[in-house]
Amino acid sequence: xxxxxxxxxxxxxxxxxxxxxxxxxxxxxxxxxxxxxxxxxxxxxxxxxxxxxxxxxxxxxxxxxxxxxxxxxxxxxxxxxxxxxxxxxxxxxxxxxxxxxxxxxxxxxxxxxxxxxxxxxxxxxxxxxxxxxxxxxxxxxxxxxxxxxxxxxxxxxxxxxxxxxxxxxxxxxxxxxxxxxxxxxxxxxxxxxxxxxxxxxxxxxxxxxxxxxxxxxxxxxxxxxxxxxxxxxxxxxxxxxxxxxxxxxxxxxxxxxxxxxxxxxxxxxxxxxxxxxxxxxxxxxxxxxxxxxxxxxxxxxxxxxxxxxxxxxxxxxxxxxxxxxxxxxxxxxxxxxxxxxxxxxxxxxxxxxxxxxxxxxxxxxxxxxxxxxxxxxxxxxxxxxxxxxxxxxxxxxxxxxxxxxxxxxxxxxxxxxxxxxxxxxxxxxxxxxxxxxxxxxxxxxxxxxxxxxxxxxxxxxxxxxxxxxxxxxxxxxxxxxxxxxxxxxxxxxxxx
Amino acid sequence: xxxxxxxxxxxxxxxxxxxxxxxxxxxxxxxxxxxxxxxxxxxxxxxxxxxxxxxxxxxxxxxxxxxxxxxxxxxxxxxxxxxxxxxxxxxxxxxxxxxxxxxxxxxxxxxxxxxxxxxxxxxxxxxxxxxxxxxxxxxxxxxxxxxxxxxxxxxxxxxxxxxxxxxxxxxxxxxxxxxxxxxxxxxxxxxxxxxxxxxxxxxxxxxxxxxxxxxxxxxxxxxxxxxxxxxxxxxxxxxxxxxxxxxxxxxxxxxxxxxxxxxxxxxxx
Numbered sequence: 079x080x081x082x083x084x085x086x087x088x089x090x091x092x093x094x095x096x097x098x099x100x101x102x103x104x105x106x107x108x109x110x111x112x113x114x115x116x117x118x119x120x121x122x123x124x125x126x127x128x129x130x131x132x133x134x135x136x137x138x139x140x141x142x143x144x145x146x147x148x149x150x151x152x153x154x155x156x157x158x159x160x161x162x163x164x165x166x167x168x169x170x171x172x173x174x175x176x177x178x179x180x181x182x183x184x185x186x187x188x189x190x191x192x193x194x195x196x197x198x199x200x201x202x203x204x205x206x207x208x209x210x211x212x213x214x215x216x217x218x219x220x221x222x223x224x225x226x227x228x229x230x231x232x233x234x235x236x237x238x239x240x241x242x243x244x245x246x247x248x249x250x251x252x253x254x255x256x257x258x259x260x261x262x263x264x265x266x267x268x269x270x271x272x273x274x275x276x277x278x279x280x281x282x283x284x285x286x287x288x289x290x291x292x293x294x295x296x297x298x299x300x301x302x303x304x305x306x307x308x309x310x311x312x313x314x315x316x317x318x319x320x321x322x323x324x325x326x327x328x329x330x331x332x333x334x335x336x337x338x339x340x341x342x343x344x345x346x347x348x349x350x351x352x353x354x355x356x357x358x359x360x361x362x363x364x365x366x367x368x369x370x371x372x373x374x375x376x377x378x379x380x381x382x383x384x385x386x387x388x389x390x391x392x393x394x395x396x397x398x399x400x401x402x403x404x405x406x407x408x409x410x411x412x413x414x415x416x417x418x419x420x421x422x423x424x425x426x427x428x429x430x431x432x433x434x435x436x437x438x439x440x441x442x443x444x445x446x447x448x449x450x451x452x453x454x455x456x457x458x459x460x461x462x463x464x465x466x467x468x469x470x471x472x473x474x475x476x477x478x479x480x481x482x483x484x485x486x487x488x489x490x491x492x493x494x495x496x497x498x499x500x501x502x503x504x505x506x507x508x509x510x511x512x513x514x515x516x517x518x519x520x521x522x523x524x525x526x527x528x529x530x531x532x533x534x535x536x537x538x539x540x541x542x543x544x545x546x547x548x549x550x551x552x553x554x555x556x557x558x559x560x561x562x563x564x565x566x567x568x569x570x571x572x573x574x
Numbered sequence: 575x576x577x578x579x580x581x582x583x584x585x586x587x588x589x590x591x592x593x594x595x596x597x598x599x600x601x602x603x604x605x606x607x608x609x610x611x612x613x614x615x616x617x618x619x620x621x622x623x624x625x626x627x628x629x630x631x632x633x634x635x636x637x638x639x640x641x642x643x644x645x646x647x648x649x650x651x652x653x654x655x656x657x658x659x660x661x662x663x664x665x666x667x668x669x670x671x672x673x674x675x676x677x678x679x680x681x682x683x684x685x686x687x688x689x690x691x692x693x694x695x696x697x698x699x700x701x702x703x704x705x706x707x708x709x710x711x712x713x714x715x716x717x718x719x720x721x722x723x724x725x726x727x728x729x730x731x732x733x734x735x736x737x738x739x740x741x742x743x744x745x746x747x748x749x750x751x752x753x754x755x756x757x758x759x760x761x762x763x764x765x766x767x768x769x770x771x772x773x774x775x776x777x778x779x780x781x782x783x784x785x786x787x788x789x790x791x792x793x794x795x796x797x798x799x800x801x802x803x804x805x806x807x808x809x810x811x812x813x814x815x816x817x818x819x820x821x822x823x824x825x826x827x828x829x830x831x832x833x834x835x836x837x838x839x840x841x842x843x
Contacts, residue, residue, distance in 0.1 A: 099613075145810055163612060175690040181760055184759070184760070186795065190796070195795065197794075198793045198794060198795075199795060200759055200795060200796075200798070201759045201795045201796055202759075203759050203760060203762070203763065206763060227714050227761065227764045228745075228764055228765075228767075228768050230711075230743035231711075231743065232724045232725050232741055232743060233713070233721070234713050234716075234718055234721055235713045235714070235715070235761055235764070236714070255760065256715070256758065256760045256761050256764070257713065257715040257755070257758055257760075257761065258715075258758060258760060258796050259756065259758055259791040259794070259796050259797045260791070260794040260795050260796035260797060261791055263794055263795065264790070264791055264794055272631060274658045275631045275654070275658065276631070276790055278656075279654070279717045279719070279789070279790045279791070279814070280717060281717055281718055282716070282717040282718040282719025282720070282721075282722055282815065283718055283719070283722050285719070285821070304625065322755075326722070326725075329729070337578070338578075339578040339579070339581055339582040341581065342729070342730050343581065343582075343585070343728035345725075345726070345728075345730065346588055346729055346730045346731060348729065349600070349729045349730075349731045349732075350728070352726070353600050353602070356601065356602065356603045356604050357602055357603040358603070359603075360603055360604060360605030360657075360670075361604075361605060362604070362723075362817060363719055363722075363815070365655075365656070365814075366605070366655070366656055366657045374657075374661065396581070397581075399579055400578060400581060403576075403577065404578070409725045415628070433774050496604065568718050569717035569718070570716065570717045571718075573715075
């Protein structure tokens, strides 16, 4: 599981390369910038190629102007805006050149990732003004509802703007990044082994996947082979994370369709899964387990674990059957928030969201890591692209996860848990994981001093938040909460 | 619809009898704050050992000046429960434990002390709110771990409502502001506006190590240092994240329905 060595491209060659990638059946995954040396900014693009070939990596000198590729790959629009905000690099002919990660009122002395930015100097937020999209035609009937960043109930902070007429939503604009913590910059200067604890805390409900992708990125840089027992246990942990996340998803989805017992049942099953995590690992969020080169300690699942897992699986099967037999629930899901395959592909949808829109793709199968080559997962795909399809994909994944955990435990090899892993100076590596919400990438660059020089995190929700508004425009208010729940988004991972 | 009624009835009562019945809090196996056992500290015998302090990612453990007595300062308000010190220490002076009920009234009570005591903090006058407390939550930049546990409070197992504690949508109806996250620069304004919108009397609880001290992401260009200096804090609850039972314990402690279990950085019972 490695990426191809980077290919060097001239900025003038970027546009053609992007078009070639599109016509040859590949897909752009992400773009990021890093300082190769002080004041020498380099861009990196990561793309998947047709036929499950290793990921392609392009590097490109950023001096002297870079064209925007957002007209060929719309999903790149957000990555380019992020680079502009954090590194001060503009992209020529960007279709949406507004601020993204830093809000309009933020006024840093220089871009925060610039080597000259003073350490620990807080960014000044001078105002909360923002540019709101202009409406054409007769605006007199259109009302604006700004909702957030502090919203009803216990939710993560974000502001949503609805332009609406009565029940109909004309246009929807999420304003994210209130929670931007500058996590990527917190990695810089740390010895690589210290990054694991930080990666675990980028997205709480993705703690394991973030630690896993980070460890795999450093292991790729260090050319370290993880012992089989650790690789199998990493699969067990990754699937346990999928399990409790998906169970939470169904509890919340039933909440939005006001299926009260369904909500209680989903949340109860989530709680059982978290308590199972605790009994097995000591952590409800599967933290403090991974380290570079393997696992920090052994997990020897006892007989009760398989029995509890079976009981959970049985209860979930009955719960899923009830949901699929409830007309009032299905009425609210079928045809709601339809995402067509083309939009899903262009805007970069990932995880259960793109699999529900007909894109047959899963990193565990296509670019296997940990022990997924030995334990290939069942990949569920639906064509409909609506909220119901997104729920059905996750339903199938719960059952597949339980089966996969049992297979991994049955085949669990004996042996060491941890290999030495030291990334040499001036090395880099790419790590990835298929989280419960989709693809997660970590790109790690180790500097000449052996410390982390740059860590880029591409979380699945960063991709899916970009896509989500396309299913909200021209829909109605009553479906909004259901549609949002059906995407299963988090904000912490997106904002970082 | 009858199938759901039947499903619910067949499940029976799923709510934990805790805190009425001890040991039914659902936290079996939970690894909590590492316990500092100074008598086991190998560095006491003159060796220059500081592996625990070196392993700590948030400087919760620091070496103490020789004149101050003892060797380590341990601040549980900075602990992210990563367990690295328990693996680093060769003599077991930082020991794994299941200690999670770390809600305190005074920030100072989270700092380990030889004699285990700190001056008791004045209690908020909460008598009128004991059976009906309304809480407004604000996420000031958390990783979503704390939110996941706050959302769990209303699952059938913990069922927070049974204790007369409710989450409310509007700060106007709230008695208590529950804040998570290190307070990002972008959330500083909305957080203050939420507090300003609350009617008096109003109180604040900092949930999670980020809100208590800034946590793992503290500082930098985008993050603050937790709630101190931003809002007056009535209860501090470190943890990464604190489990749902710990959050309930802290809320009940605030209402004087449960005792404060931690003094001078250790469980006193």
